[in-house]
Amino acid sequence: MFIMNALKGDRGGQILLGVLLVLVIAVPLLNLMVPAGHALHVPTYTVTLMGKYLTLALLAVAVDLVWGYLGILTLGHAAFFALGGYAMGMYLMRQIGDRGVYGNPDLPDFMVFLNWDALPWFWSGFDQFWFAALMVLLVPGLLAFVFGALAFRSRVSGVYLSIITQALTYALMLAFFRNEMGFGGNNGLTDFKELLGFDLQSDQTRIGLFVASAVALMLGYLLCRVLMNGRLGRVCVAVRDAESRARFIGYRVENVKLGVFTVSAMLAGIAGALYVPQVGIINPGEFSPLNSIEVVVWVAVGGRATLYGAVVGALVINYAKTYFTAELPEVWLFALGGLFVLVTLLLPRGLTGLLRRKEASA
Amino acid sequence: MPMSRPVVRLLPFFALWMLVTLLLSLSLDARSAEQDPTLAHVSTLLVKKFDDKAKAVALLVETNHPRTEEILRLIQDGELYYRKNDNRLFNIPVAETGAQAVDLLDASAITIEKTREFKKVTLNNLMRGQIGLALAEIGLKSEDPAQREAAVRKLLGELSDESVAVLRKRIGAEPVSAVRDLIQVALAVNDLRNGDEVARLQAIERVEGSLESPVRTALTQVAESDVSPVVKQKAQLALNGIDEQIRLYGMVETLYFGISLGSVLVLAGIGLAITFGVMGVINMAHGELIMLGAYTTYVVQQLMPNHLGASILVAIPAAFMVSALVGVAIERGVIRFLYGRPLETLLATFGISLILQQAVRSVFSPLNRSVSTPEWMSGMVEINPVLSLTLSRLYIILFCLLVFVALVMVLKRTPLGLQVRAVSQNRAMARAMGVRSKWVDAMTFGLGSGVAGVAGVALSQLTNVGPNLGQAYIIDSFMVVVFGGVGNLWGTLVAGLSLGIANKVLEPWAGAVLAKILVLVFIILFIQKRPRGLFPQRGRAAEG
Numbered sequence: 033m034f035i036m037n038a039l040k041g042d043r044g045g046q047i048l049l050g051v052l053l054v055l056v057i058a059v060p061l062l063n064l065m066v067p068a069g070h071a072l073h074v075p076t077y078t079v080t081l082m083g084k085y086l087t088l089a090l091l092a093v094a095v096d097l098v099w100g101y102l103g104i105l106t107l108g109h110a111a112f113f114a115l116g117g118y119a120m121g122m123y124l125m126r127q128i129g130d131r132g133v134y135g136n137p138d139l140p141d142f143m144v145f146l147n148w149d150a151l152p153w154f155w156s157g158f159d160q161f162w163f164a165a166l167m168v169l170l171v172p173g174l175l176a177f178v179f180g181a182l183a184f185r186s187r188v189s190g191v192y193l194s195i196i197t198q199a200l201t202y203a204l205m206l207a208f209f210r211n212e213m214g215f216g217g218n219n220g221l222t223d224f225k226e227l228l229g230f231d232l233q234s235d236q237t238r239i240g241l242f243v244a245s246a247v248a249l250m251l252g253y254l255l256c257r258v259l260m261n262g263r264l265g266r267v268c269v270a271v272r273d274a275e276s277r278a279r280f281i282g283y284r285v286e287n288v289k290l291g292v293f294t295v296s297a298m299l300a301g302i303a304g305a306l307y308v309p310q311v312g313i314i315n316p317g318e319f320s321p322l323n324s325i326e327v328v329v330w331v332a333v334g335g336r337a338t339l340y341g342a343v344v345g346a347l348v349i350n351y352a353k354t355y356f357t358a359e360l361p362e363v364w365l366f367a368l369g370g371l372f373v374l375v376t377l378l379l380p381r382g383l384t385g386l387l388r389r390k391e392a393s394a
Numbered sequence: 395m396p397m398s399r400p401v402v403r404l405l406p407f408f409a410l411w412m413l414v415t416l417l418l419s420l421s422l423d424a425r426s427a428e429q430d431p432t433l434a435h436v437s438t439l440l441v442k443k444f445d446d447k448a449k450a451v452a453l454l455v456e457t458n459h460p461r462t463e464e465i466l467r468l469i470q471d472g473e474l475y476y477r478k479n480d481n482r483l484f485n486i487p488v489a490e491t492g493a494q495a496v497d498l499l500d501a502s503a504i505t506i507e508k509t510r511e512f513k514k515v516t517l518n519n520l521m522r523g524q525i526g527l528a529l530a531e532i533g534l535k536s537e538d539p540a541q542r543e544a545a546v547r548k549l550l551g552e553l554s555d556e557s558v559a560v561l562r563k564r565i566g567a568e569p570v571s572a573v574r575d576l577i578q579v580a581l582a583v584n585d586l587r588n589g590d591e592v593a594r595l596q597a598i599e600r601v602e603g604s605l606e607s608p609v610r611t612a613l614t615q616v617a618e619s620d621v622s623p624v625v626k627q628k629a630q631l632a633l634n635g636i637d638e639q640i641r642l643y644g645m646v647e648t649l650y651f652g653i654s655l656g657s658v659l660v661l662a663g664i665g666l667a668i669t670f671g672v673m674g675v676i677n678m679a680h681g682e683l684i685m686l687g688a689y690t691t692y693v694v695q696q697l698m699p700n701h702l703g704a705s706i707l708v709a710i711p712a713a714f715m716v717s718a719l720v721g722v723a724i725e726r727g728v729i730r731f732l733y734g735r736p737l738e739t740l741l742a743t744f745g746i747s748l749i750l751q752q753a754v755r756s757v758f759s760p761l762n763r764s765v766s767t768p769e770w771m772s773g774m775v776e777i778n779p780v781l782s783l784t785l786s787r788l789y790i791i792l793f794c795l796l797v798f799v800a801l802v803m804v805l806k807r808t809p810l811g812l813q814v815r816a817v818s819q820n821r822a823m824a825r826a827m828g829v830r831s832k833w834v835d836a837m838t839f840g841l842g843s844g845v846a847g848v849a850g851v852a853l854s855q856l857t858n859v860g861p862n863l864g865q866a867y868i869i870d871s872f873m874v875v876v877f878g879g880v881g882n883l884w885g886t887l888v889a890g891l892s893l894g895i896a897n898k899v900l901e902p903w904a905g906a907v908l909a910k911i912l913v914l915v916f917i918i919l920f921i922q923k924r925p926r927g928l929f930p931q932r933g934r935a936a937e938g
Contacts, residue, residue: 105737179918186922191676191736195872196918202869203914206907321869325678325744332741365752372745376738377731 038258044340044384048251050282056246060239076235080310083242085350087307090249092330092342094299097256101265102292103272104189107324108197109300110331111204112172114318116301118208119171121221121314122155122233123164124232128225141223142216152214160226168305169298176297177290183284184293189275198321205319220315227309238310245306249343252299256339259295268292269337329368333375335382337390344384416469431459433499436465437483441476444518451521451655455528463532465498474498475512485609486512533559539570546573550580550608558584579604585613586629594625602632603639605779610636645782648898654787656894657794658856661849662867663874664801667886668842669721670875672818673803673824673835676736680871681864682750683843686720687850688711688859689754692763703768706851713847720750722842725836733835747864755861762858771855790852797848798887804841805883814838818881873917879927889928893917 039045043392058083062074091113098104130137134144138151157163179200183193211217261267270278271285279285308314317323327346334345349371356364379385432453439450451469454462468474468485475486475495483498489509497501506512512792517525526548526884549557561577568574578600585597601609613636617629619839662684667678677683690713695705725748732739769791776782805811813834825831853863874893878885893913900909924930 098741105740156558181921182919186925188921188925191740192876192921192925193738194676194740195876196921198869199914199918203911203918206911208913325741329741329744362752362756365748365755368750369745369748372748373728373742374425376742376745377728380738 038254038261042257042340045253045339048340048343049253052086052246052250054131056243059242063235065166076077076238079235079242080238081354083238083245083310084307085347086242086245086249087303087310088330088350089343089346090245090252090303090306091300091327092251092334092346093339094296094303095327096331096334096336096339096342097296097299098293099271099331100258100339100342101268102289103275104289104293105191105194105328106293106296107194107328108199108201109296109321109327110321110323111197111201112205112297112300113304113307113323114175114208114314114316115172115315116168116304117308117318117357118215118221118304119158119164119167119301120305120308121224122158122167122215123161124222124224124227124309126155126159127227128219128223131225132223132356138350140216140221142211142219143214144336146211148214153340155214165305165312168301172297172304173294180290180293183344184289187286188351195305198324201319201324202321205316205321208316208319209277216315218316220313220317221308222313222315224309224312232309232312241306241310245310248302248306252302253339255295256299260339264288264292269393326368329372333371333379333382335384338382338384341382341384345382348383399901410934422574423910431501432459433461437499438481438908440469440474440483440515441481443680444521447515448519448521449523451524451528455531463529466532467499469515469517470525470529472514472517474515476515478511478513484512489514505673509695510542520684527557527560527879534560534564539573542568542570543573543576544874546576546580547606550576550583550606550734553580553584553587557610559809567598573663576606579606579609583608583612586616591622591625591738594620594622595628595880596626598628602635605636605643607779616630640780647781647783648902649895650783650787651683652895652898654791654894655789655892655898656891659870659874659894660851660890661790661852662846663871663878663886663890664798664883665842665846665849666871666877667878667881667883668801669839670872670880672814672881673838673842674736674818674880675839675914676740676743676866677724677729677839677842678740679724679747679864680843680846681866683717683846683864684722684850684853684867685719685754685859685861685864686750687847688765688863689758689763689850690716690847691851691854692758692765692859695765703728703764705770706768706855709851709854710848713851714844714894715847715862718840718844721846722836722840724843725839730832730835747868751861753865758861760861762860765854765859767855786855793852795824797845798883801845802883810834810837810841814841873914876921877927879929882927882929885927885929 035049039049059074059079062072063076063079068075085242089244091109094112095109098106098109104240113171125140128140132141132144134141136144139148143151158167179197188196207213208215208220209218215221224232226232227237227241230240232238260268265280267283267288270281270283271288275285295325304314326349330345330349331342332345333349334343335341349368353364354368375382395458401447415714436450436453436459437451439446448846451466454465473485473487475489476482477484484495484504485498486493486495488494488507488508489512491506491509493506494503495506495512530545530548533541533548536542536545546561547889549561558581561580565574565577565581568577582597582600585593586601589597598616600612601613607761610633613629613633617626617633620626620629662681665683666677669675669680691706691709694709694712695702698705698708724743728742728746729739732742767786771786773785774782775785775788803811805814813824814837816827817831817834817838822832824834850863853867857863857866874890875886878887878889896916897909897913900912902910921927
């Protein structure tokens with residue numbers, strides 16, 4: 033009932049959630065029940081790939097929330113995604129226990145390699161899943177809160193904000209590349225064994241992660257939709273379209289921005305946390321400013337301020353990326369670059385904008 | 395007959411050259427072994443035991459033989475060989491079959507048939523010292539003051555009774571005061587070691603302020619273990635003074651590094667200051683325009699491989715043109731449809747940057763290309779023993795200032811500059827006054843892009859030229875422009891230089907990466923405090 037209410041008038045959202053629901057039920061069945069070699073069998077590799085795409089779609093939804101509805105072009109959301117990923121990665125590292133290459137029961141391999149004799153303080157607690165899960169939310173949330181509180185209160189906006197968010201993720205990338213930071217330096221965290229006791233290599237776990245990603249995406253989507261349907265959503269749009277006017281009417285613009293920005297960062301963190309066990313590695317490259325910009329492009333390609341457009345964009349471009357980088361690696365950057373240019377020039381409302389126009393004219 | 399003219403012109407030179415060769419060979423003949431018993435004797439000694447070789451060297455120095463320096467250098471460089479069957483000495487620069495061997499005594503050249511027939515005149519450490527001293531002594535008598543100074547410095551490094559005697563002899567005859575002072579310092583260092591208390595005290599006074607490293611070593615020794623407490627104390631004071639100076643020069647060096655890094659940042663950012671600052675266009679492809687400039691340098695160098703020195707000068711206008719043309723194409727093709735929508739511009743230009751990167755990768759391969767530094771740009775300027783400045787950095791600093799001044803001039807003194815400023819301040823009004831604003835947009839963007847290309851020429855001298863060159867600088871350039879205040883060239887200059895210096899000052903105690911992080915965090919915080927940068931634009935143009 034609640035879901036129906038939230039999705040009222042949101043055709044795209046209805047279709048999207050419907051498709052996701054079908055996938056959640058069908059994919060596990062087709063993977064586990066249909067024997068390998070059968071035409072309808074979904075190999076585990078594909079399941080994991082789809083799960084990965086869904087986490088990226090959640091990241092795109094988070095970006096659409098701040099860019100589409102609030103007009104903050106963030107070029108640093110990959111930072112929150114990566115922080116969530118690192119929190120999960122740390123938990124997974126602790127789960128390895130003494131099965132690492134060096135067999136040290138207390139220290140992850142890279143610390144043994146660096147001759148450290150004790151776990152740094154910020155690693156304590158990460159052997160508990162609940163703690164790691166909390167950190168997945170808190171660390172990106174806190175960073176977004178502090179950063180946002182500073183930036184929005186001093187009314188840094190527009191391109192300036194874009195540039196300092198980019199500086200933020202760049203600084204984090206440089207920091208995480210340092211071995212002394214205690215996050216595995218250049219190599220990052222990898223070689224994970226199990227999650228909550230489930231073997232990460234097994235089909236069942238992979239399906240579980242896929243389902244978790246799909247559910248997280250659905251919940252995240254609903255959360256954003258509910259927020260944007262209400263009064264807050266209208267204030268956001270007002271801030272986006274006429275910030276000064278909204279402020280003069282009496283809205284505390286910086287508080288609105290700060291709240292939405294923090295929520296968005298937490299969503300990105302969750303996406304990162306689900307992403308890491310599926311790809312099996314997290315390294316500082318995830319912080320690279322290029323990644324953040326790419327996310328923005330997913331949203332732009334899908335269609336801004338629609339939420340479902342972000343999902344469509346993320347899925348389409350990532351599928352294209354997987355295809356091109358495997359088949360025609362030379363062409364991929366040309367295609368992606370060309371897409372940026374064409375979408376901004378010719379399709380300001382993105383791919384889903386095309387469909388909506390048809391719908392309206394029909 | 396036009397072809398023969400150069401030959402005719404060269405004829406007198408040719409004749410002269412023949413004459414000189416003839417005279418030389420005559421004079422060499424004149425002092426061949428038969429008429430020169432010393433040399434003959436020396437050459438028999440040099441192929442024997444080390445003791446005999448040392449005697450030979452001593453003999454050469456004692457008799458003040460005219461070829462002493464030449465022979466000693468040959469021995470020192472390991473280019474003197476003797477033939478095993480008749481013990482004749484040969485000068486062999488390259489010991490391989492087919493190479494030339496020149497007879498030391500009669501200067502006749504032969505071709506080496508078997509390298510086994512020759513054996514090198516070897517040295518031991520004792521002889522190496524002896525030869526070094528002898529050469530330094532000869533250097534002291536050189537015509538060139540710089541060579542004399544080098545010789546004194548060499549002796550200062552390895553003071554002995556003999557070298558002190560040599561220096562004492564020389565000091566009265568030395569006409570150049572700088573060299574005389576250095577000799578005094580060397581003698582004082584000797585006094586520090588061997589003199590009585592009065593001499594030591596005087597010596598301390600004399601060496602005060604000298605930055606030569608043996609002085610410091612000697613003073614440290616005295617300050618630690620001298621028998622007289624007075625001398626000890628004075629030595630410590632002098633040492634503190636010297637350390638203070640070394641620290642000062644260290645700071646000067648850091649400052650120099652900082653300014654040169656800052657110049658690079660300014661160069662990278664200043665094109666952006668025009669496109670972003672003056673036009674309000676966020677050009678994420680700016681880094682790739684720098685990259686194109688660097689690749690242009692590479693191509694120019696490939697086209698004229700025999701004129702490395704000139705190629706860099708040709709590359710500057712070439713890079714400007716290439717990047718400017720690409721820039722104008724970007725403006726005409728994409729950006730002009732997106733004016734007033736800065737965020738969309740950002741995305742579109744980012745797409746262009748990806749395309750340019752991949753284009754370069756496809757054309758030049760993803761590997762780095764190396765651009766060589768012309769000779770006139772490499773080397774060092776030695777200010778004093780603890781401070782020497784790299785020439786290439788100096789050129790970068792000068793180049794940066796030159797580009798900056800040129801840009802300011804263009805914007806302030808040319809009709810184009812006037813129109814650019816008019817359009818950036820009030821587009822509608824400028825159009826009403828008859829300014830072709832679209833043309834001005836394209837030219838401004840071309841100017842900014844061209845400057846990026848010129849920056850690429852400078853960067854090609856510092857880093858590897860590869861497809862990722864642009865990405866490495868784009869964030870830094872944005873930081874410089876935003877920190878300095880958008881729309882303000884002076885702000886960009888101040889911001890670039892101060893960020894460069896801050897980076898280099900932090901580096902020694904924080905490490906290169908952490909220094910960079912700290913600078914980034916500082917900028918992020920600074921923007922919170924002053925959202926419009928160091929020198930904000932005021933007035934109506936600033937809004938929006």
